[in-house]
Amino acid sequence: MAILFYDLCGRDPALRFSPYCWRARMALAHKGLSVETVPTPFTEIAKVENGASATVPVINDGRAIVRDSFEIALYLDRTYPDPPALFAGDAGVAACRLIESWAFTTIHPIIMRMMARDIHDALCDADQTYFRSSRETRFGRTLEEHQTGVEANTEALIKALEPPRHALASFDWLGGGMPGFADFIVFGSLMWLRSIAGAVPLAADDRVALWFARCLDLNGGLARGARRAEAA
């Protein structure tokens, strides 16, 4: 039986932009697991698996319902122990927790400044109302004030990506010789940007851009063909 995978979607159900859902989607594919995806708008999450979670991703593999991208990755390595692994033992999990927080505190605020309003525009009507209200409360200003655009924040993004760029000077993957959940964390953040803004604004010879292209090719090009939002 395919694993049910609840994935955040836009007004266009084929538009999947959540960084956390991309992390989980890549983790499922990495483990060779087939999924049946359920496109889920923000305002439908409460109905997922009888209210199992306030956020997506959520999976149901017939044995368990698991929520949160990191918890899903841990569950997959534990429940489906055949290689390839997502984590290199406890040391790998601890490092990935640090990287998860680094992406959330350093990369995500920059991406939000790039496209907070554009995310809104890609949502269905009910989600637009929810997103505007919740994010404007969080930001303390309107989406229009918060979004200064891709170009205005590109230099900050390039600079903020120095830690993975440094790691990629020694290895093809943040997981070392093989991709792992460390890759999918950072990849998910950048897929969020690609899905809404259309592209990741890095020089073609930037090690992060070269690695991102390798990630797009993983699992039969699963992410490369993903829908991108139409320009506003």
Next chain:
Amino acid sequence: MAILFYDLCGRDPALRFSPYCWRARMALAHKGLSVETVPTPFTEIAKVENGASATVPVINDGRAIVRDSFEIALYLDRTYPDPPALFAGDAGVAACRLIESWAFTTIHPIIMRMMARDIHDALCDADQTYFRSSRETRFGRTLEEHQTGVEANTEALIKALEPPRHALASFDWLGGGMPGFADFIVFGSLMWLRSIAGAVPLAADDRVALWFARCLDLNGGLARGARRAEAA
């Protein structure tokens, strides 16, 4: 034969404050290796092992001369493979490279704003001249202008330490169940602050503070007893 370990020192040769030297020192102790430390001012580094390196730490174990804290850690795991390891395989090395760059780009600038002038004051005369000239060129302003003090930058430091704090919600060590080089990277950065400013300004119940105290206790309290600069 004890391993020769060239360690940056202040005007007081017992003051050892370099974040990179602390990383290497903890790595050597973690591997159970005894060292003979050579206190080395900035302006004496050029004489170390016949000009082997422009920076310290440098080690000479009779087989090889190795420079750079990360290279030293890699060398130790390769050359002295008995447990405990510093890295959990290639995945661990890649993650530590990311963490190394995160500390350098995120934590070190904040610590420099806390104490650039105070570092200067702890150096011998020749080193003061070198340090002022090289750092003022880097900062584009005087040490006195650059240093805004510990208190003015404490909130930024607390916020910037969120990635290890997040990891330490799940594990006692950044290396997972055991300390590893991931711990020594972040610990070295904070030992730099402790050595010059006297303390790390975190709340006693901050997970990072509790972990830092555990690190101070490692290897027979090696770092806990370390000299701190006298207040200016």
